[in-house]
Amino acid sequence: MNRIIDKPVILNGAMVARKTMNLxxxxxxxVIDGMVxxxxxxxxxxxxxxxxxxxxx
Known part of the structure; x- marks a missing residue:
């Protein structure tokens, strides 16, 4: 997990800042199938x- 940052996203037609995190x-x-x-x-x-x-x- 990475750090949580604010990123701009479109929400209901407006650009707003939302918290996102890369995983x-x-x-x-x-050993394990990619689909699983x-x-x-x-x-x-x-x-x-x-x-x-x-x-x-």
Missing amino acids: SSSFDHR AAEFIQTIRGYLECPATLFVE
């Missing part, structure tokens, strides 16, 4: 964007 990872493709790794990263992204989903069954 990177590396996987050994001899991508699904894992998307799941982590979802939890970071909406932490309340951690408590939903």
Whole structure:
């Protein structure tokens, strides 16, 4: 994970500053398939964007 910074984004037709963070990872493709790794990263992204989903069954 990298640091959180303010970046300009378009929201409802207006440019506003939003907090963003780059998330990177590396996987050994001899051990894990790239599709599984991508699904894992998307799941982590979802939890970071909406932490309340951690408590939903």
